Amino acid sequence: GIQVEQSPPDLILQEGANSTLRCNFSDSVNNLQWFHQNPWGQLINLFYIPSGTKQNGRLSATTVATERYSLLYISSSQTTDSGVYFCAVNTGGFKTIFGAGTRLFVKA
Amino acid sequence: GAVVSQHPSWVICKSGTSVKIECRSLDFQATTMFWYRQFPKQSLMLMATSNEGSKATYEQGVEKDKFLINHASLTLSTLTVTSAHPEDSSFYICSARGLMNTGELFFGEGSRLTVL
Numbered sequence A: 001g002i003q004v005e006q007s008p009p010d011l012i013l014q015e016g017a018n019s020t021l022r023c024n025f026s027d028s029v030n031n032l033q034w035f036h037q038n039p040w041g042q043l044i045n046l047f048y049i050p051s052g053t054k055q056n057g058r059l060s061a062t063t064v065a066t067e068r069y070s071l072l073y074i075s076s077s078q079t080t081d082s083g084v085y086f087c088a089v090n091t092g093g094f095k096t097i098f099g100a101g102t103r104l105f106v107k108a
Numbered sequence B: 001g002a003v004v005s006q007h008p009s010w011v012i013c014k015s016g017t018s019v020k021i022e023c024r025s026l027d028f029q030a031t032t033m034f035w036y037r038q039f040p041k042q043s044l045m046l047m048a049t050s051n052e053g054s055k056a057t058y059e060q061g062v063e064k065d066k067f068l069i070n071h072a073s074l075t076l077s078t079l080t081v082t083s084a085h086p087e088d089s090s091f092y093i094c095s096a097r098g099l100m101n102t103g104e105l106f107f108g109e110g111s112r113l114t115v116l
Helices: none
Strands: A004-007 A010-014 A019-025 A031-037 A043-048 A052-056 A059-064 A069-074 A083-090 A096-098 A102-107 B004-007 B010-013 B019-025 B032-038 B044-051 B067-073 B076-081 B090-097 B105-107 B111-115
Touching: A004 A083, A010 A019, A019 A031, A019 A083, A019 A102, A031 A069, A043 A052, A043 A059, A043 B105, A069 A083, A096 B044, B004 B090, B010 B019, B019 B032, B019 B090, B019 B111, B032 B067, B032 B076, B044 B067, B076 B090
Parallel strands: A010 A102, B010 B111
Antiparallel strands: A004 A019, A019 A069, A031 A043, A031 A083, A052 A059, A059 A069, A083 A096, A083 A102, B004 B019, B019 B076, B032 B044, B032 B090, B067 B076, B090 B105, B090 B111
């Protein structure tokens, strides 16, 4: 099956810093999503981005489907950005496969 | 977007009892819902796909007699953990695809099960 790899696994930032999270996938995908899991476990939809670039406030994402990777950019990080960021892909069937996540901690 | 609601958020039960978790799509109809399980500091693992009006499809290694799934209506799927044991303690989270059926998933709040 498809493999989804996220990097880095852990990241510590000083508040105000920028960061880039990466998601590599081993096969063609029909769709790709980025989620933020907050400390209470809730998964928040950040981007639905099978290809191209999207921006939402301080966050933006780019997926280059032909090269099988996606990037999530966080600018001017805030303590509330802390949590786990997941990349999840779907290859056309019912299953959506999650990467292992990037655990982010933003220090005040 | 689409709203998916899960209940209860927290449940503590004694070993040997059964626990039911509900997953509802509040503003759309979901013919298919998905149940995931997450252990501490790990990723989400798909347990089963819940299909309205038919049997659920379980992933390899998931005991269908332990984790009973019922999808009796277009807005409700339930997961029942039968004869729960401490090793069943986990975070269970459901999801459904939204109105546009693009494949975008929306998740419930999750249910944290602790079996004593």
